[in-house]
Amino acid sequence: MPASFMPSAQELMRFAPEMLLTLAGTLIMLLEPFTESGNKSRLAWLALGALLAALGLTAVSAADPGPAFSNMLLIDEFGTFFRFLVLAVGVLTILISTHYLRSGGHESGEFYALLLFSIVGQCIMATANELIMLFIGLEVSSIASYVLAGYLRDDKRNNESALKYFLLGSFATAFLLYGIAWTYGITGTTDLSLIRSALLNPASRPNEVLTAAASAFLFVGLAFKVSAAPFQMWTPDVYQGAPAPVTAFFSAGPKAAAFAMFLRIVLTGFEPLKKEWEPLLWVSALATMIIGNFAALRQTNVKRLLAYSSISHAGYVLVALTTHSGPGAAAAMFYLAAYCFMNVGAFAIITHVARRDERYVEIADLAGLGTRQPLMAGLLTVFLLSLTGIPLTAGFFGKFYIFKVALDQGFIWLAILGLLNSALAAYYYLRVIVVMYMEPAPEGEGELPAPAAGVLAAAVGSAIATFFLGLFPSSLLDFADKARRIFN
Amino acid sequence: MLETLFFYAFAALALLGAILTVTLRNAVHCAISLIASLAGVAGLFLLQRAEFLFAVQIVLYIGGIMVLFLFVIMLVNLDAAARERQYHRQWIAGALSVVGTGLIFAYFLTRGAESLKLNEPVPAGPRNSEAVQMLADSLFREYLVPFEVASLLLLIAIVGSVVMAKKRI
Amino acid sequence: MLAPITTAHYLVLSAALLLIGTVGILLRRNAVVVMMSIELILNAVNVNLIAFSRHLDQVNGQIFAIFVICVAVAEAAVGLGILIALFRNKETVLIDEIDLLKW
Numbered sequence: 181m182p183a184s185f186m187p188s189a190q191e192l193m194r195f196a197p198e199m200l201l202t203l204a205g206t207l208i209m210l211l212e213p214f215t216e217s218g219n220k221s222r223l224a225w226l227a228l229g230a231l232l233a234a235l236g237l238t239a240v241s242a243a244d245p246g247p248a249f250s251n252m253l254l255i256d257e258f259g260t261f262f263r264f265l266v267l268a269v270g271v272l273t274i275l276i277s278t279h280y281l282r283s284g285g286h287e288s289g290e291f292y293a294l295l296l297f298s299i300v301g302q303c304i305m306a307t308a309n310e311l312i313m314l315f316i317g318l319e320v321s322s323i324a325s326y327v328l329a330g331y332l333r334d335d336k337r338n339n340e341s342a343l344k345y346f347l348l349g350s351f352a353t354a355f356l357l358y359g360i361a362w363t364y365g366i367t368g369t370t371d372l373s374l375i376r377s378a379l380l381n382p383a384s385r386p387n388e389v390l391t392a393a394a395s396a397f398l399f400v401g402l403a404f405k406v407s408a409a410p411f412q413m414w415t416p417d418v419y420q421g422a423p424a425p426v427t428a429f430f431s432a433g434p435k436a437a438a439f440a441m442f443l444r445i446v447l448t449g450f451e452p453l454k455k456e457w458e459p460l461l462w463v464s465a466l467a468t469m470i471i472g473n474f475a476a477l478r479q480t481n482v483k484r485l486l487a488y489s490s491i492s493h494a495g496y497v498l499v500a501l502t503t504h505s506g507p508g509a510a511a512a513m514f515y516l517a518a519y520c521f522m523n524v525g526a527f528a529i530i531t532h533v534a535r536r537d538e539r540y541v542e543i544a545d546l547a548g549l550g551t552r553q554p555l556m557a558g559l560l561t562v563f564l565l566s567l568t569g570i571p572l573t574a575g576f577f578g579k580f581y582i583f584k585v586a587l588d589q590g591f592i593w594l595a596i597l598g599l600l601n602s603a604l605a606a607y608y609y610l611r612v613i614v615v616m617y618m619e620p621a622p623e624g625e626g627e628l629p630a631p632a633a634g635v636l637a638a639a640v641g642s643a644i645a646t647f648f649l650g651l652f653p654s655s656l657l658d659f660a661d662k663a664r665r666i667f668n
Numbered sequence: 669m670l671e672t673l674f675f676y677a678f679a680a681l682a683l684l685g686a687i688l689t690v691t692l693r694n695a696v697h698c699a700i701s702l703i704a705s706l707a708g709v710a711g712l713f714l715l716q717r718a719e720f721l722f723a724v725q726i727v728l729y730i731g732g733i734m735v736l737f738l739f740v741i742m743l744v745n746l747d748a749a750a751r752e753r754q755y756h757r758q759w760i761a762g763a764l765s766v767v768g769t770g771l772i773f774a775y776f777l778t779r780g781a782e783s784l785k786l787n788e789p790v791p792a793g794p795r796n797s798e799a800v801q802m803l804a805d806s807l808f809r810e811y812l813v814p815f816e817v818a819s820l821l822l823l824i825a826i827v828g829s830v831v832m833a834k835k836r837i
Numbered sequence: 838m839l840a841p842i843t844t845a846h847y848l849v850l851s852a853a854l855l856l857i858g859t860v861g862i863l864l865r866r867n868a869v870v871v872m873m874s875i876e877l878i879l880n881a882v883n884v885n886l887i888a889f890s891r892h893l894d895q896v897n898g899q900i901f902a903i904f905v906i907c908v909a910v911a912e913a914a915v916g917l918g919i920l921i922a923l924f925r926n927k928e929t930v931l932i933d934e935i936d937l938l939k940w
Contacts, residue, residue, distance in 0.1 A: 187812070195813070202820055209827065249813040290831050297824050304817065312901055316814045319908045320821050323915050327828035330919055339923035342832075346916050347871055347932075351862055353912075354878040357905060358855060361882050364898060365889035389775075396772075675842045679850050682884075686854055686877050690861030695869050702873050705854075709880050712847070716887045718899050724906055733876065733913045740917045741869060744924040762863030766856060773852045802896050811900050818907045825911035832918030 191248040194241045194255040197234040197263060198300050204230030205296035212289030220287040224278045227292040231270045231299070238263045247309070251371055254309035257663035258513075262306035262440040265517055269433040270299045272524045272638045276531050277425035279632030283536050286332055295429070298324035302437035309448075311360045311370040314441055318356075318405070321434055322349050328429070329422040335537070341421025348404065348414040356401025362394035363449075372449035379452040392456060398445065399460055405438040408498055409467035412491045416475070419487035424534050424541075427483055428527030431490045432520040439497055439516055443509055446501060447667040454504040461502040462594060468495030469601040476608050482530050483541050485608060486523070489567060492605060493519050499598050500582045503589040509664040511581035514657050518566070518574035518649050525642030526563040529556055532635045533628070543612055548621025552628055557616045559639045564609040566646045569602050574649030581657070675715055682708030695741045703734050720800050847888035854881035868923075868930045872916050879909045 192199070208223050215223060242260040247253065273295060281287040301321030308314040326349060330342025364370050366386040367378040379385060400411065407415040419427045446457060472492025479485040497519075500512035533549065533556070534541050550557040566573035579602055586595035631639075649656055685705025692698045710725040807815060854877055861874025883902045890898025924930060 206823075250810045252811075252813045290827055294824065294827065294831075297820065300817075300820065312811065312904060313814050313817075316817045316821065316904060316908075319911065320817060320824060323821065323828060323911055324824050326915055326919065327824075327831055330832060330922060333832060333922045334926065336926050339919070339926050342919045343868065343923050346912075346919050347862075347868070347875075350872075350875050350912050350916065351878075353908075354858075354875055354882065357879070357882045358885070361885040361889065361898075361901070364901065365885065365892070368893045368895070370897065370901065393772075672840070672842050675846065679846075682850065682880075683853055683857070686857040689873055689877060690857055690865060690870065695867060698870050698873055702876065705877065706880060709854075709884060712850075712884060713887055715842075716847070716891045718887050718890070718902070721883075721887065721899055721902055721906075724903065728906060728910065733910060736913055736917060737869070737873065740920060743921065744869075744930060762860075766860050766863060769859060770852075770856050773856070799896070803899055806896050807900050807903070814904060818904060821907065821911050825914040828915045829918035832915070832922045 187249060190244065190246075193244065194246065194248040195253065196237040196241055197267070198303050200234050200237060201230055201296045201300045201303070205293040205300070208289045208293045208296070212293075215289065217287075220289065221278050221282065223289045223292050224274055224287075227296055228271060228274050230296060231267055231274070234303075235264065235267050235271075238267065251373070252310045252313045253304070253307045255307055256666050257659070258440070258444070258509075258666055259307035261513055261517075261659060261663045262436060263303050265436050265520055266299055266302040266306065266433045269429065269436070269520050269524060270295065272528070272642060273425055273429040273433070275634040275638040275641075276428055276524075276528045277423075278634050280423065280425050280531055284332065291328070291331060294324045294327055298328065298429075299433065302433055305437040306440045308441075309372050309444070311363065311372065311375075311449075314445075315357065315360060318438075318441065319353065321437060322353065325349075325430065325434055328426045329418060331426065332423055335423075337421040337538075338423065341418050344414055344421075345418040352401050352404030352411070355397055355404070359394050359397030359399075359401055362390070362397060366390045366394060372444065375449040376451060379450070388456075391453060395450065395453060395456060395460075398450075399457070399464075402438070402442045402445065403464060406435060406442055406494050406497075407468075407491050408464050408494050409471050409491075410464075412468060412471060412494075415491055416484050416487040419490070420481060420484045424483065424527060424531040424538060427487075428524045428531070431486065431527065432524050435490070435494065436516045436520055439494075439512065443501065443512060447504065447509055451504070451667070458502060458504065461498055462591070465495050465498035465502050466594065466597055468492065468498055469598060470495075473601050473604045473608075476605070479608070480542055480544070482543055482546065482612070485543065485612070486526060486530070489605065489608070490519075490523060492601065493523075493567075495601070496579060496582055496598060499586050499591070499594055502594065503585050503591060505585065505589055506664040506667050507661075508582075508585045508589065509667055510657065510660040511578075511585045513660040513663065514581055514649075514653070515578035517656060517660075518578040518646070521642045521645040521649070522563045522566040522573070522575055525639050525646065526560060526567070528635050528639040528642065529560040529563070532556060532631045532639075535629075543615055544619075544622070546612060546616050547619040548616075549628075550617035552621055553631070556631060556639070559643050560616065561613050562643050562646060564613055566650070568606045568609045572647070572650045574646045574653070576650060577653040577657075578649075581653075671715060674711070678708045678711035678715065680708075681705070682712065684708075696738065699734060699737050699741060702737075703730055706730050706734070717799060720803055844888050844892040847884055851881045851884040851888070854878070854884065866931045868920055868932055871932065872913065872920075875916075876909060876913065879905055 208226055241255055245256050298321050301317045304317030308317050326342055326346045329345045330338045332338045367375045369375055404411040469492050472488050472495055476485055476488035497512045497515055500508045566575035569575045569579040583595045583598060682705050685701045685708060688701035689698050706729050710722050713722040713725055858874045858877035862871050865871055883905055886898040886902045
């Protein structure tokens with residue numbers, strides 16, 4: 181009997197990236213007390229190395245797809261896609277954060293360890309095929325994120341951001357759990373594939389009223405996690421209050437993983453209920469785009485502006501989700517990849533401009549950046565143009581595919597309203613560019629130091645990815661297209 | 669018959685404790701009401717033949733989490749908070765959403781109860797010793813990975829709370 | 838005399854606990870009480886899970902409940918840590934006084 185307790189080598193290999201990251205995080209914490217305070221960046225290098233190795237292991241495990249650990253995890257192209265994405269976001273976040281933490285005297289091993297643990301949770305969310313596993317992955321990611329949001333404990337903004345994130349996040353988790361409990365009750369299982377067959381089977385098909393109740397609770401929990409309307413209100417406060425590199429991470433990694441979870445639940449387990457989910461998603465997608473864009477119009481703080489902009493981008497992804505189709509899933513995946521790179525890139529520049537203690541985070545503080553530091557201004561312009569959706573950048577193709585899918589699947593009004601929204605969004609992105617190039621630098625402000633190597637590397641890397649996806653979108657789209665086949 | 673009586677007793681304890689938790693002024697009283705509510709829920713676990721969870725609920729929840737809560741309440745001075753206004757100014761919006769959720773619930777439960785045969789008496793279930801063994805079998809076989817990841821979760825919680833609560837890094 | 842207890846009884850109780858918890862989260866100003874209300878909702882989930890577990894005659898629901906308790910512990914520890922950090926800087930636990938960022 182004990183033999184069955186031992187997982188096979190094949191299964192362990194499929195779970196290798198997560199195991200490696202967990203070990204690396206633990207190792208970092210063990211080394212922390214033995215590292216002199218001036219040498220903490222060695223721990224950052226260790227974390228970076230672990231993430232790169234995990235990227236390699238993800239590629240290896242992608243060669244041998246299949247289920248692992250009694251169907252808890254399903255390593256398929258879809259999961260691999262999101263694993264690559266969250267690991268890449270992790271690499272960029274570490275590059276951005278080292279200098280930020282060191283200049284404030286806050287660099288320590290716990291930050292990198294918690295970041296790695298959070299990424300472990302996101303990898304699990306991307307590959308889990310079972311609601312309990314999914315939930316544990318989500319919690320690993322979220323609880324590490326709550327701590328990261330308040331990492332600079334002496335900063336009131338950080339405290340507040342962490343508390344709000346924690347309270348609303350756990351409220352959302354509790355609702356999600358209630359939905360999962362009901363789903364378990366009416367289908368008798370928590371495995372997404374089995375839920376699907378239970379819902380399809382006419383003999384065991386449960387009462388619509390109960391499935392609607394379960395779906396409603398699940399939707400509330402999921403919408404909170406991807407910051408979709410009407411559950412988006414935590415996003416601006418949390419993004420504004422958290423340390424800038426952590427905000428860069430929040431806006432990309434946890435959000436991409438939450439969407440991976442959302443896509444998998446809606447397109448596999450709950451696919452038989454697509455008629456019921458469609459109006460819910462339709463309304464939420466539209467409301468998310470409108471609230472995000474209109475609120476962004478009147479922001480003066482750059483972090484808050486980008487927070488609202490990230491809400492509106494979640495709305496575009498929801499448009500793709502509303503179509504409930506394979507091509508829609510592929511478009512959502514492409515969009516999320518594009519969004520992650522351009523958003524993290526933008527936050528890298530913001531981190532650089534904000535300097536110590538984040539004193540310069542207003543839009544007005546960007547004035548004259550075009551003459552003071554042309555390279556940084558140019559990079560930020562690239563990211564903002566991509567967020568607007570200008571051709572040649574990744575953002576253009578992302579929006580193009582989403583609205584094309586919406587039109588193909590007959591969601592004409594949603595596509596038109598989405599296009600109007602993205603035209604509106606151009607206003608506030610361009611306003612930032614105008615301030616950077618047209619307005620003179622304010623007097624009496626300290627000299628803006630040269631960008632740190634890590635920030636520069638992250639920004640240039642994101643810019644390259646943004647252009648690459650804008651010029652050769654088919655390379656990634658082919659992969660996304662292969663990945664979405666699992667939904668048909 | 670006896671089970672019915674016990675159900676109503678434990679349910680009343682759980683509900684009364686819960687209501688007092690969200691209405692009392694002093695946070696220490698809230699915590700003690702919460703303990704009563706959790707004890708009521710623990711009794712329900714026992715009635716539902718979940719003996720292991722009953723023990724976990726008492727030892728871990730009531731013994732662990734609630735001590736943590738009381739500790740924090742003592743640490744942060746809540747006397748000032750107890751004298752303040754207890755409810756939000758936007759209580760109308762909150763109350764409306766709560767009533768809405770309640771109505772939806774009532775609708776779902778009245779409409780849905782028949783179709784799942786939720787109204788029939790529940791099956792007897794396995795004997796105690798077998799039940800715990802089945803639980804362990806399933807937990808360490810099928811749910812091995814979630815179990816291991818849960819240990820990572822607890823590690824994060826330890827590191828996280830130390831990072832948050834210690835004075836200087 | 839008294840009707841036998843069914844799964845539906847437990848579900849109604851769980852719904853009531855969820856509602857009371859929601860009231861606490863949405864209406865109370867004291868952050869510690871809000872966190873206790875979250876514990877109430879997690880307990881509502883557990884009542885639900887145990888009832889379904891018995892109803893379906895499976896152990897999966899009980900295992901799920903163990904994970905829920907584990908998560909509740911982790912959340913409580915981190916949440917109270919965050920609260921202590923906040924209290925040290927701001928000397929308040931009232932949610933609507935925590936308004937440095939526009940709520």
